[in-house]
Amino acid sequence: MNIFKKTILTVLASLFVIGNVYADKIKIGTEGAYPPWNSKDASGNLIGFEVELAQELCAIMKHECTIVEQDWDGMIPALLMRKFDAIMAGMSITAERQKTITFSQGYADEVASLAVMKGSSLEGMDTPEGINLSLGGSDVNKALKTLTGALAGKTVCTQTGTIHQNFLESGDVGSVNVRTYKTQDEVNLDLTSGRCDVALAAAVAFTDYADKSGEAVTLVGPTFSGGAFGNGVGVGIRQGGDDAIGKRDAKLLKDFNKAIDKARKKGIISKLAIKHFGFDASM
Amino acid sequence: MDFDLMIISFPKLLGATVVTLKLLSASLFFGLFLGLLFAILRLNKNIFINKFAYGYSYVFRGTPLLVQIFIIYFGLGQIEYLRSTFLWIILKEPYWCAIIAFTFNTGAYTSEILRSAFQTIKPGIIEAGKSLGISNKIIFYKIQIPIAIRQSLPAYGNEIILMMKGTSLASTVTLMDLTGVAKYIISTTFKPIEVFIVAGGIYLFMTFIIHNVIKYLEKKYSFQQ
Numbered sequence: 258m259n260i261f262k263k264t265i266l267t268v269l270a271s272l273f274v275i276g277n278v279y280a281d282k283i284k285i286g287t288e289g290a291y292p293p294w295n296s297k298d299a300s301g302n303l304i305g306f307e308v309e310l311a312q313e314l315c316a317i318m319k320h321e322c323t324i325v326e327q328d329w330d331g332m333i334p335a336l337l338m339r340k341f342d343a344i345m346a347g348m349s350i351t352a353e354r355q356k357t358i359t360f361s362q363g364y365a366d367e368v369a370s371l372a373v374m375k376g377s378s379l380e381g382m383d384t385p386e387g388i389n390l391s392l393g394g395s396d397v398n399k400a401l402k403t404l405t406g407a408l409a410g411k412t413v414c415t416q417t418g419t420i421h422q423n424f425l426e427s428g429d430v431g432s433v434n435v436r437t438y439k440t441q442d443e444v445n446l447d448l449t450s451g452r453c454d455v456a457l458a459a460a461v462a463f464t465d466y467a468d469k470s471g472e473a474v475t476l477v478g479p480t481f482s483g484g485a486f487g488n489g490v491g492v493g494i495r496q497g498g499d500d501a502i503g504k505r506d507a508k509l510l511k512d513f514n515k516a517i518d519k520a521r522k523k524g525i526i527s528k529l530a531i532k533h534f535g536f537d538a539s540m
Numbered sequence: 541m542d543f544d545l546m547i548i549s550f551p552k553l554l555g556a557t558v559v560t561l562k563l564l565s566a567s568l569f570f571g572l573f574l575g576l577l578f579a580i581l582r583l584n585k586n587i588f589i590n591k592f593a594y595g596y597s598y599v600f601r602g603t604p605l606l607v608q609i610f611i612i613y614f615g616l617g618q619i620e621y622l623r624s625t626f627l628w629i630i631l632k633e634p635y636w637c638a639i640i641a642f643t644f645n646t647g648a649y650t651s652e653i654l655r656s657a658f659q660t661i662k663p664g665i666i667e668a669g670k671s672l673g674i675s676n677k678i679i680f681y682k683i684q685i686p687i688a689i690r691q692s693l694p695a696y697g698n699e700i701i702l703m704m705k706g707t708s709l710a711s712t713v714t715l716m717d718l719t720g721v722a723k724y725i726i727s728t729t730f731k732p733i734e735v736f737i738v739a740g741g742i743y744l745f746m747t748f749i750i751h752n753v754i755k756y757l758e759k760k761y762s763f764q765q
Contacts, residue, residue, distance in 0.1 A: 330723060333730040357730045418727030436634075436714045437724070443614070450617035452632055 283320050283509065284341035285311050286327040290440045292465050293533040294347035294490075297326075306533035307345040310364065313525050317516040330418055330439060333358060336495060339502070342509060343494050347459070349420045349487030359496045361513040363489025364526055366540045368480035369421055370460035371413075374448065375473035379407055379455055382478045390429070390484025400479050405431040407478070412436055414444050414453035421457040424485040448474060461534055489540050492517075545734045549725050553739055556721035557746075563635075563707045563717060567642030568700060574643060575650025579688075582655045593651065600648035605706050609641040613713040638710040646703045653699060657691035658684060690761045697754030701747050708743075718742060 287295040287307055295305040303324055315322035327335045329346070336344055336358060350360040368387060373379050384400040408430050415421040417437035425435045438444045441458055445466045448456045456463070460480055467474040497507030520526050526539035581593035600608065616622055616631055630636045661684055669679040711720035722739040726732045 330727055331732070334726070334732045337730065353728070417723070422727075438714060439712065446614055447617065450614075451623060451628075452617060452634075 281321070283315065283318075283322045283343060285322055285324045285343045285345050286332060286335060286341040287311075287324055287344070288329045288332065288346045288440075289326045290329070290442060291347045291459075291462065292469075293461060294459075295345070306365070306529055307347065309529050309533075310520070310526065311345050313520055313529070314513065314516040317519050318512050320512075328439070329416065333493070336493060339495075342506070343492050343513065345492055347490055348493050350489055350491045351420060351423070351485070351487040353423065354493070357496075358493050359510060360491035360493055361510060362517055363491045363540050364517050364521075365530055365538045366482070366489035367459050367461055367534070367538050368482050369424075369457060369486055370463065370476045370480050371455050371457050371478045372448065372460075372463040372474050373455050373477050374451070375475050377454070377477070379411075379477050380475070382407055384479045387480040387482065389482050390424075390486065392483060401429050404478060408433045408455065410434070411454040412452070414438060414447055414456045415458060416441050416444055419458075420486050424481065425457060427485050429485070445470070445472075445474070461538075542731055542734050545729060545731055546738050549722075549735050550738055552725065553718060553721055553735075553742055556716055556718045557742055559715065559717040559720075560704075560707050560710075561746075563638055563642065563710055563715075564700075564704050566639050567646055567707075568703060570639070570643040571646035571650055571703075574647030575654055576685075578647065578651035579654035579658060582651060583658055597648040597651050600644050601652070605641065605645050606709050606712065608645060609638060609709055609713060612641045613637040634710075634713045634715050638707075638713055638715055642703065642706065645706070646699060649699050649702075650696065653692045653695045654688055657688040657695075660691055661687050690763075693754060693758050693761070697750065697758075700750050700754070704746055704750065705743065 287303060287305075289295055289297045289303050289305075291305075293306055295303065295307045298304050303326060308324055311322060311324055324345075325341050327340070327346075332344055332346055332348070333354065335341065344358075348354070350363060354360070371379070382403060384403050385396055388397045388400050390397065411434065413425055413433050414436045415425060415438070417439060422435065422437055424430075425433055436447075436453065438447070441462050444453070444456050444458060445463075447453045449470075449472045455477070460476055463474050463476060466472070492513045494510045494513065495503075495506045497503045497510065517526070521539065527537050530536070530538040578593045578596055581589050582597075584590050584593070612631075613634060616637075622628060622631065630640075665683060665687070666679055669683055670676075674682075707717060708719040710717045711723060714720075716724065718739055722735050725735050729735070
């Protein structure tokens with residue numbers, strides 16, 4: 258009977274230990290399904306630009322960190338429920354998200370692009386190479402008009418809860434038929450199967466997939482930045498408060514900002530970006 | 541708790557319930573025919589037909605519905621040959637892929653429910669029919685099938701409720717059913733508890749309706765009248 262009681266107490270105690278956020282170990286949440294930002298290798302270990310950057314930042318902060326996996330659609334709720342303390346998951350800094358959480362300064366930025374299968378009627382669209390929605394102007398308006406015409410009646414696929422979905426639903430390119438997926442992998446699968454006429458994501462997500470799978474996925478139209486596409490990718494952190502956890506969160510934000518400054522000066526971010534993206538996506 | 545969000549999301553979720561109900565009724569309709577067909581095949585004395593029907597129900601009852609829907613949606617979509625056939629017109633649409641998966645799944649369970657109902661029919665009833673000179677065909681259609689359906693009502697009611705909850709998996713193949721829209725609202729508000737409570741409430745209400753309809757039918761067609 259005594260052993261029975263002990264076991265129950267141990268199990269109960271361990272439950273509380275797992276839920277303890279006061280331990281001085283920073284937990285960082287990432288998706289593990291958005292290469293080359295973050296992904297998993299064949300044996301299930303988290304790899305990618307942000308995983309390595311997180312380790313570098315923690316080394317600079319002299320803090321022990323653990324990186325945990327979380328599905329994209331539950332990322333912000335999980336942060337708010339204190340399952341981890343920071344998000345590093347290719348999450349762009351947007352006004353919409355800033356209503357709920359706060360962000361460190363951006364550490365990297367990457368343009369978005371549409372992609373189709375080779376031979377699509379959308380190939381050879383007459384648009385500038387890249388448009389910045391924050392700048393506006395006649396060039397941008399003209400490009401958006403061209404896109405509105407090209408995308409009409411097409412099924413456009415994208416990952417759910419992303420800047421890409423926000424853009425497609427913003428009305429900038431008319432009312433398009435948007436289909437949303439849980440992960441970028443699923444978007445890629447349905448683009449190759451032909452269920453999607455065209456897909457929208459970070460340009461590098463498509464080129465990375467085309468490289469690895471050998472599928473004839475090709476980028477079309479302009480690259481997008483600014484506006485609905487946010488202001489770069491930063492570390493997502495809970496908004497601080499007056500209680501102990503709130504103060505800790507506010508300090509964490511400061512620490513991350515300082516660490517990003519240092520990592521940038523030392524050239525660590527550029528080096529990692531070139532390693533994973535093939536070009537310098539740091540900011 | 542954000543009660544305003546619960547109130548705002550309620551009509552949106554109610555609209556999505558229509559998609560859920562469409563998926564449910566279509567799969568139950570096709571599934572009932574499939575189930576009846578395979579239940580009859582199960583009772584066949586030919587060992588090959590019998591084993592084939594058993595194999596079908598074994599495979600679809602032995603694998604998770606989520607795996608089935610993924611194989612039909614993402615799996616079949618990867619076969620290049622299939623994409624050049626007329627089948628692709630149907631398989632291209634997530635809506636039909638979901639209905640196909642749900643139909644095969646509920647069909648497997650329904651066939652088992654009906655088979656056991658057929659087997660509980662007392663031989664005396666069939667013999668009584670035969671002694672009155674009624675043909676085997678008419679005995680089957682007018683005596684065995686009605687009795688089997690009545691016998692299987694309680695178990696089938698359960699199956700309807702299970703299937704209703706199963707339709708939530710349609711959201712994994714991009715469909716905007718009740719769960720799909722709930723997830724969509726969460727992706728912009730980041731408040732899962734409020735939205736899922738409302739969605740759960742709607743599912744619970746549907747269960748309540750189905751449960752009572754089946755209970756009414758059971759009473760109406762009770763043998764003790």
